[in-house]
Amino acid sequence: MITESVHSQIDEKRLTGISKRILQTEEGAMIRWTCEPIGPKARNFVTDGVYRVSGTNEFKGTVHEWTVILKIVLADPNRSDPSHYNYWRREAMVYESGLLEHLPEGFQAACYGIDEQADGSVWLWLEEMPHESQGWELEDYAFAAKKLGAFHAVYLLGKALPEYPWINRGWMRSWIRECQKYRSLNVEPIARDPAVSRHGLASLLDKFAALETSLPEWIDALERLPRTFSHQDYYEANILFSRNRLRAGSLALIDWQFASISGVGEDLGRFFGLSVSRGQIQPESGRDLREQFLSSYIEGLREAGWHGDEMLPRFGFLAAFALRSVWEVPKLLQKLKQDSTSPQCGKLALIAEMQMEAAAEAEVILRR
Numbered sequence: 197m198i199t200e201s202v203h204s205q206i207d208e209k210r211l212t213g214i215s216k217r218i219l220q221t222e223e224g225a226m227i228r229w230t231c232e233p234i235g236p237k238a239r240n241f242v243t244d245g246v247y248r249v250s251g252t253n254e255f256k257g258t259v260h261e262w263t264v265i266l267k268i269v270l271a272d273p274n275r276s277d278p279s280h281y282n283y284w285r286r287e288a289m290v291y292e293s294g295l296l297e298h299l300p301e302g303f304q305a306a307c308y309g310i311d312e313q314a315d316g317s318v319w320l321w322l323e324e325m326p327h328e329s330q331g332w333e334l335e336d337y338a339f340a341a342k343k344l345g346a347f348h349a350v351y352l353l354g355k356a357l358p359e360y361p362w363i364n365r366g367w368m369r370s371w372i373r374e375c376q377k378y379r380s381l382n383v384e385p386i387a388r389d390p391a392v393s394r395h396g397l398a399s400l401l402d403k404f405a406a407l408e409t410s411l412p413e414w415i416d417a418l419e420r421l422p423r424t425f426s427h428q429d430y431y432e433a434n435i436l437f438s439r440n441r442l443r444a445g446s447l448a449l450i451d452w453q454f455a456s457i458s459g460v461g462e463d464l465g466r467f468f469g470l471s472v473s474r475g476q477i478q479p480e481s482g483r484d485l486r487e488q489f490l491s492s493y494i495e496g497l498r499e500a501g502w503h504g505d506e507m508l509p510r511f512g513f514l515a516a517f518a519l520r521s522v523w524e525v526p527k528l529l530q531k532l533k534q535d536s537t538s539p540q541c542g543k544l545a546l547i548a549e550m551q552m553e554a555a556a557e558a559e560v561i562l563r564r
Contacts, residue, residue: 202247202268203231205313214308214321215253218262224255233264235433242275242284242453244268244317248324263324264308271316278362281370281428287453288318289362296452300350305450325448332432332476337485338492340435343447344464345496345509348424352502357457359423364456367428368519369415375523397528397545403552404525407518410559414515417562420511421459422504428454430463431470460504461512464493468513469520472547479546486554489513511561518555524548524561 212226229251252259272284290296291307304379306323313319350358364370407414427434429451436448468489471477477485490513494506528544535541 201285202245202266206231206249206266210309210311210343211249211251212253214264215251215262217308218264218323219253219254219260224253224260226251226253227259228252234265241282242270242272244270265324267320267321267322269318269320273319278372279364279366281364281367281374281454281456283362283364284366285318286362286455288320289360290452290455291320291322293358293360295358295360296453298532300347303455305448322450324411325450330437334485334488336437337471338479340430340447340487341467341489341492342496342499344430344467345498348426348460348463349497349500349502351424352422352460352497352504355501357423363425364428364454366419367426367454367458368418368462368516372411372415372519372522375526387495400545400548400552401525403555404521404548405470407521407552407555411519411522414558414562416520418459418462418512420513421461421508423457424460424463425458426458426463427452428456428458428463428466429470430467431474432476459508459512460497461490461493461509461514462516464489464509465513465516465518466520469517469551472521472550473518473524479543479550482547482550486517486550507561507564511558514554514558514561518551518558521548521551521555522552556563 208226208229211229215226215229216222216224228250231247231249233245234248235246245268247265247268250261250263252261254260267287269284269288275282275284277283278286288310292310296305296307303496304327308323309319309321311319311321413511427449430449434449434451436450468477468482468486472479472482490510492507493513497504497509524544525548528541528548531538531541531544
């Protein structure tokens with residue numbers, strides 16, 4: 197949505213009310229405000245834009261500044277089933293339910309308002325979470341993985357899982373189904389392409405074909421793992437650090453569109469997979485970091501009091517990472533078909549190889 201259009205649609209009376217909620221006063225008046233787009237240009241299927249709305253209120257002769265994040269959620273008839281991993285209304289319902297007010301300490305974010313628009317979209321007025329934009333270091337990944345483990349342990353130890361019907365309970369099953377739906381190429385014919393031989397990918401594709409044959413069994417195994425409330429989009433862009441939070445041992449977490457009940461370790465596997473796929477972690481260093489992710493996560497589980505079988509989160513992590521190949525390998529083959537000399541082919545091949553290594557390890561755990 198064009199910023200000028202959003203600006204013209206914002207109701208100043210409504211915005212005044214939201215600003216007073218932020219400032220925690222019913223007094224004064226809003227004297228100015230601005231609206232600017234933030235975040236990446238590429239949007240989620242159901243997100244039409246994210247904007248920072250900032251302004252100034254005056255009361256008792258004093259000027260007070262405020263900021264709120266406006267997220268515009270699009271109605272999508274193709275994602276209207278709560279069992280869909282990307283059910284379009286889910287994030288609005290997460291905030292509306294008050295669920296986030298009862299999360300373990302350090303994960304909360306305020307929602308100041310939810311507005312249903314005439315065009316069917318939903319506007320979320322969200323707290324801006326202070327953070328510093330910076331490159332992630334190894335200790336940052338270790339900290340985030342450990343915090344995720346501690347978060348999941350709360351539910352593994354008996355905190356009641358949310359029972360709302362709009363929370364997804366088969367996230368990986370739904371995600372894989374959608375990946376397969378949008379696949380534009382069949383793997384088998386392209387596996388015979390000379391470019392596959394030139395890149396030494398024949399063995400990788402054989403392993404991938406075997407994994408695809410076992411998908412129903414793998415998904416069933418993931419869904420038998422101990423269950424925990426999960427974010428399923430836990431990665432750098434949605435994990436907000438600040439020096440104050442780091443000193444306090446906490447972080448802020450945004451974007452609950454994929455909220456689910458998932459298996460232990462599954463959220464972590466997606467975190468690692470997204471970081472590798474998006475280039476935050478280079479494939480060359482991914483193998484070493486993979487164990488750091490897992491050991492930090494298990495440390496968080498243990499320190500929070502969960503002392504179950506370590507193989508359970510290990511399987512959840514490895515399987516969730518390996519199953520990203522359902523998206524990644526067809527992407528590699530598409531790139532080979534378009535330009536087999538592209539450097540991107542080599543990067544995607546390395547990622548796919550890592551996923552097949554994880555698949556082999558997960559298979560050993562599954563068969564034990």
